[in-house]
Amino acid sequence: MTCRKAKKLMPLYSGNDLRPRLTAAVRTHVDSCPACWKELAEYRESLSRLKAAAKAETVPDWSEGEWRALAARFKPAVAANKRSAFLARPRWAAASVLGIFLGLAALAMLFKDGNLGPRETSAAAEPSVVSLTLVSQETGLQIVWFLDKNFEWKGDEN
Amino acid sequence: MRMSETEKELVAMVLSGRTEAFEPLVTPYRRPLLALAYRLTRNREEALEVAQEALLRAYRSLARYDVSRSFKNWLFQIAANEARDRFRKRRREKAALENAARTERPVAGPEAGRERREIRSDILQCLPVLSPHEREVFVMRDFEELSIKETARALGCSSISVRVNLSSARRKLREAIRDNFPHLEETR
Numbered sequence: 520m521t522c523r524k525a526k527k528l529m530p531l532y533s534g535n536d537l538r539p540r541l542t543a544a545v546r547t548h549v550d551s552c553p554a555c556w557k558e559l560a561e562y563r564e565s566l567s568r569l570k571a572a573a574k575a576e577t578v579p580d581w582s583e584g585e586w587r588a589l590a591a592r593f594k595p596a597v598a599a600n601k602r603s604a605f606l607a608r609p610r611w612a613a614a615s616v617l618g619i620f621l622g623l624a625a626l627a628m629l630f631k632d633g634n635l636g637p638r639e640t641s642a643a644a645e646p647s648v649v650s651l652t653l654v655s656q657e658t659g660l661q662i663v664w665f666l667d668k669n670f671e672w673k674g675d676e677n
Numbered sequence: 678m679r680m681s682e683t684e685k686e687l688v689a690m691v692l693s694g695r696t697e698a699f700e701p702l703v704t705p706y707r708r709p710l711l712a713l714a715y716r717l718t719r720n721r722e723e724a725l726e727v728a729q730e731a732l733l734r735a736y737r738s739l740a741r742y743d744v745s746r747s748f749k750n751w752l753f754q755i756a757a758n759e760a761r762d763r764f765r766k767r768r769r770e771k772a773a774l775e776n777a778a779r780t781e782r783p784v785a786g787p788e789a790g791r792e793r794r795e796i797r798s799d800i801l802q803c804l805p806v807l808s809p810h811e812r813e814v815f816v817m818r819d820f821e822e823l824s825i826k827e828t829a830r831a832l833g834c835s836s837i838s839v840r841v842n843l844s845s846a847r848r849k850l851r852e853a854i855r856d857n858f859p860h861l862e863e864t865r
Contacts, residue, residue: 530846530851531843531844531847533847534818534819534843536840565850566847569801570819572799579712581707581708581711585725586707589729593696593700593736
């Protein structure tokens with residue numbers, strides 16, 4: 520390795536931030552080159568002085584009032600987290616999935632039996648199908664169940 | 678540093694609507710975050726604004742936080758972005774002001790000489806020789822002691838970019854120290 524290449528890599532070498540292969544090459548060169556060794560010492564010295572100054576520096580801290588004022592601002596943003604909060608509730612999610620599944624199963628059964636023909640929807644005919652709609656006030660999710668007018672299971676009679 | 682189980686629980690609590698869990702989640706990082714903001718801005722009031730905005734952003738974006746990452750580094754990333762945005766805004770404003778006041782530049786008086794001497798007394802006053810990105814990289818790697826990979830992730834850039842900027846930052850700082858603190862060189 521040449522001095523020029525070693526000096527180019529020196530800033531990273533001084534902080535142990537070179538890849539192992541390059542680290543070994545620079546170390547070999549520096550060990551045998553007094554000029555590069557002197558430059559490395561300068562880099563290490565300036566870096567260690569800066570780090571020491573940063574550690575010794577008095578950095579500002581929050582006053583209790585500033586922290587309280589900020590903590591109070593964490594609350595209004597709740598609405599932004601509402602959707603993700605809902606998804607994070609496993610019981611709610613499981614209940615919703617179950618409700619949707621039951622609704623779809625009821626619909627599939629009713630269509631299979633042919634009970635949803637246009638004749639039953641006329642004003643004169645007595646309705647033979649009753650629908651039950653469940654609406655979640657929190658999420659707006661709607662689940663519609665269709666049932667026999669006597670709430671009896673007719674699926675196996677045909 | 679991976680996220681602890683307690684932190685994971687606190688994150689889950691906040692996401693489930695228990696917002697009071699956010700404060701204990703971020704309290705251990707409030708001082709390091711403000712210190713980082715101060716090292717990036719070198720101004721207490723601005724650092725406070727950066728840290729506040731970073732924590733509010735973190736609160737609003739918590740649902741997007743990847744729990745496999747270090748929470749501290751995630752907060753640092755948000756703070757660095759905020760500091761960078763403010764720096765860009767300030768630079769635009771400064772350029773506009775300088776254009777307006779170009780013909781009214783005051784002559785430096787005796788106060789300026791004293792001010793320069795005071796600045797030279799603090800080695801950290803060399804940091805302004807760095808570009809904003811160099812300063813971010815240097816502060817993250819050498820003051821906050823993040824690894825190259827963590828620094829890259831926190832700043833949203835590649836490891837190569839971190840190495841290039843870190844190398845440039847250390848070179849500039851060494852030269853600035855040599856020029857402004859010659860007595861330190863003599864005492865070695």
